[in-house]
Amino acid sequence: MSERTIALVTGANKGIGHEIAAGLGALGWSIGVGARDDRRRADAVERLRAAGIDAFGVPLDVTDDASAAAAARLVEDRAGGLDVLVNNAAVAGEMPQQPTGVDPATVRAVVETNVIGVIRVTNAMLPLLRRSASPRIVNMSSSVGSLARQSGPDPDRTAGPVAVAYAPSKTFLNAVTLQYTRELSGTNILINACCPGYVATDLNGFRGVRTPAQGAAIAVRLATLPDDGPTGRFFDDAGIVPW
Numbered sequence: 001m002s003e004r005t006i007a008l009v010t011g012a013n014k015g016i017g018h019e020i021a022a023g024l025g026a027l028g029w030s031i032g033v034g035a036r037d038d039r040r041r042a043d044a045v046e047r048l049r050a051a052g053i054d055a056f057g058v059p060l061d062v063t064d065d066a067s068a069a070a071a072a073r074l075v076e077d078r079a080g081g082l083d084v085l086v087n088n089a090a091v092a093g094e095m096p097q098q099p100t101g102v103d104p105a106t107v108r109a110v111v112e113t114n115v116i117g118v119i120r121v122t123n124a125m126l127p128l129l130r131r132s133a134s135p136r137i138v139n140m141s142s143s144v145g146s147l148a149r150q151s152g153p154d155p156d157r158t159a160g161p162v163a164v165a166y167a168p169s170k171t172f173l174n175a176v177t178l179q180y181t182r183e184l185s186g187t188n189i190l191i192n193a194c195c196p197g198y199v200a201t202d203l204n205g206f207r208g209v210r211t212p213a214q215g216a217a218i219a220v221r222l223a224t225l226p227d228d229g230p231t232g233r234f235f236d237d238a239g240i241v242p243w
């Protein structure tokens with residue numbers, strides 16, 4: 001494995017993922033830019049390289065088994081291993097998503113990307129991560145998936161709008177994060193989930209109030225945890241988010 005720390009960020013062509021790639025790249029790390037669209041991926045790699053970052057493109061559609069397997073082979077061939085995986089790619093799905101009127105196909109599509117996509121990519125990358133001295137997995141979740149907040153006193157203020165595909169997909173992802181943590185306890189892999197806050201990106205029609213760089217900061221922090229850092233937790237910039 002190379003001396004340089006190697007990270008793969010999924011959905012790194014724009015939004016928060018692009019800023020996570022920039023933030024980790026600024027540390028001198030080698031960054032795999034996971035993105036499904038050839039043009040958008042090439043543009044993102046070019047922007048990062050122009051900023052002095054050792055970025056390389058990784059064709060990756062997280063909904064596709066063969067794509068995830070090919071991405072793992074590419075990272076192995078290009079970088080010789082992997083230390084950090086940031087599962088950032090996600091979709092919001094067709095809105096509105098009132099539970100009583102939602103198209104089941106919308107729920108299925110969102111879960112396929114936001115949950116099964118994370119499992120698929122994580123499992124494809126695990127053989128590489130297991131060889132790292134300090135492997136980290138960061139799952140980009142959202143506080144809208146927090147069951148504690150949704151069942152708390154003021155969910156409309158603390159848990160976002162009613163959206164029966166997107167919000168539960170993040171609840172599911174949080175539960176998946178804990179399942180991985182339990183199975184991999186006793187290994188050196190630290191696995192955490194995070195919420196970037198409400199960030200102005202394509203995902204929400206740029207209605208968010210934070211910048212993508214602000215949203216990326218918590219993922220960068222979890223990607224760079226020391227070996228005795230936490231695992232199996234859900235964080236935002238303010239600290240621990242209740243599951």
Ligand code: NAP
Nearest residue numbers: 011013015016061062088089090140142198199201202203
């Ligand atoms: P975004 O700008 O829409 O970016 C989403 C990224 O995911 C894009 O690069 C997109 O690629 C990629 N993606 C979607 N489906 C994919 C697939 N099948 N395969 C590979 N890549 C795929 O949204 P964002 O706000 O930066 O979201 C990043 C993460 O933060 C997501 O997990 C989101 O749920 C989370 N989050 C965001 C907010 C917020 O306020 N923005 C709040 C809480 C959590 P394409 O360009 O090809 O579509």
